[in-house]
Amino acid sequence: MPVNSPHALLMIEVQYRGGVHGGSCLASVEWRSIPTVLYPQEILDKAFGRASSQADLVEDPDKYHRVRKQMTRMVQSACDVATKTLNSYVSRWPSLNALPEFDQALVDAAVGCDDYKKNLASLQWAAERSQRISGEAQSKILRLREIDGFHKARRHAYGRLASIIDQISPQILWLGEARDVLRKLPSTDPLEPCIVVAGSPNVGKSALIRALSSGEPQVASYPFTTKQLHLGHFTHRRRVYQMVDTPGLLDRPMLERNQIEMQAIAALEHLGDVLLFLIDWTDEATTPISEQERLLEEVRGLLSDRRVLVVSTKLDLLEGDVGEEDHRISSISGEGLEELRVNLIEIIDADRVDDPLSLPEHWPREDER
Ligand SMILES: Nc1nc2c(ncn2[C@@H]2O[C@H](COP(=O)(O)OP(=O)(O)OP(=O)(O)O)[C@@H](O)[C@H]2O)c(=O)[nH]1
Numbered sequence: 001m002p003v004n005s006p007h008a009l010l011m012i013e014v015q016y017r018g019g020v021h022g023g024s025c026l027a028s029v030e031w032r033s034i035p036t037v038l039y040p041q042e043i044l045d046k047a048f049g050r051a052s053s054q055a056d057l058v059e060d061p062d063k064y065h066r067v068r069k070q071m072t073r074m075v076q077s078a079c080d081v082a083t084k085t086l087n088s089y090v091s092r093w094p095s096l097n098a099l100p101e102f103d104q105a106l107v108d109a110a111v112g113c114d115d116y117k118k119n120l121a122s123l124q125w126a127a128e129r130s131q132r133i134s135g136e137a138q139s140k141i142l143r144l145r146e147i148d149g150f151h152k153a154r155r156h157a158y159g160r161l162a163s164i165i166d167q168i169s170p171q172i173l174w175l176g177e178a179r180d181v182l183r184k185l186p187s188t189d190p191l192e193p194c195i196v197v198a199g200s201p202n203v204g205k206s207a208l209i210r211a212l213s214s215g216e217p218q219v220a221s222y223p224f225t226t227k228q229l230h231l232g233h234f235t236h237r238r239r240v241y242q243m244v245d246t247p248g249l250l251d252r253p254m255l256e257r258n259q260i261e262m263q264a265i266a267a268l269e270h271l272g273d274v275l276l277f278l279i280d281w282t283d284e285a286t287t288p289i290s291e292q293e294r295l296l297e298e299v300r301g302l303l304s305d306r307r308v309l310v311v312s313t314k315l316d317l318l319e320g321d322v323g324e325e326d327h328r329i330s331s332i333s334g335e336g337l338e339e340l341r342v343n344l345i346e347i348i349d350a351d352r353v354d355d356p357l358s359l360p361e362h363w364p365r366e367d368e369r
């Protein structure tokens with residue numbers, strides 16, 4: 001196939017697309033995959049343990065040379081393990097500046113962006129210090145002429161390494177705790193469309209996400225509420241339509257909100273493609289209709305660029321007339337769900353046709369063969 005044929009070009013695009021979407025963590029943050037942070041003492045145990053086993057491997061019939069090699073190797077491998085461990089945290093934790101605004105706002109509310117950056121920077125500092133200790137001890141051992149001196153130099157280096165780790169122990173502990181909080185944050189892929197589901201408490205947000213989802217929705221939490229939120233998705237023509245719940249975020253009057261919540265709400269502007277606003281008109285509703293409608297107006301005002309679909313829920317319980325709405329659904333009986341899904345796909349696709357990487361529907365794709 002000549003390189004300049006349309007097909008060749010297409011292959012390149014497909015590969016490129018695969019590159020962007022294929023690596024699951026390239027663009028989106030998988031908070032769940034942040035590795036466990038060891039306790040300071042565990043880092044030291046790991047470093048010194050590895051160092052001892054390295055020393056055991058040294059073979060030299062001459063005691064003087066053997067001890068010198070052993071001590072050099074112990075210092076080197078203890079410091080290497082410490083450096084690598086600390087650096088692995090730094091590199092596995094996402095860089096905040098590269099995150100979508102909504103994610104940054106969540107991190108800020110959950111653990112504080114400043115602390116996040118400062119504590120990671122401390123680990124990086126300690127990793128560098130550990131390398132320096134290693135280098136200094138090795139050149140010292142090279143200059144020494146006594147077996148006793150080799151041991152002393154090794155002990156001295158171990159002491160320095162332990163004191164560095166001790167010095168950043170509050171930062172290490174902070175990261176360990178932060179990880180447990182961050183792991184529960186919702187993560188969405190900014191390259192795929194996203195539907196934000198809003199509405200007063202108990203209107204059926206989570207039930208709708210569950211009903212539209214292929215498979216069980218993921219459960220996550222926002223830093224603003226003890227309620228669990230749901231993340232679901234469905235696929236249509238290979239595109240993944242993500243859905244996120246907003247309990248504690250877009251479910252009560254904005255006047256009651258603190259600055260950090262407002263920051264997250266403002267950042268929602270950049271997250272979703274469509275906003276579904278759910279209204280419960282049934283007698284079961286826990287929030288009076290007037291209040292639900294007031295919230296709708298507030299949300300419309302806050303996310304003015306966002307296309308809003310008003311959906312009245314619990315159709316199976318509904319009697320008589322309701323107010324203005326775009327859809328009527330029941331997540332229990334399934335009524336209206338497919339119409340809603342089709343409408344969502346239409347709205348989102350209309351906005352995304354100019355994606356330069358998208359392919360016409362009938363074109364062959366590499367991963368289909
Ligand atoms: N009959 C009926 N009940 C529903 C329907 N959708 C949700 N419910 C019920 O309404 C209650 C609230 O539903 P959820 O999906 O938890 O509502 P939510 O908006 O996620 O609530 P919060 O997360 O607390 O804000 C649950 O008891 C659901 O079983 C529906 O279509 N029909």
Ligand SMILES: [Mg+2]
Nearest residue numbers: 205206228247
């Ligand atoms: Mg819910």
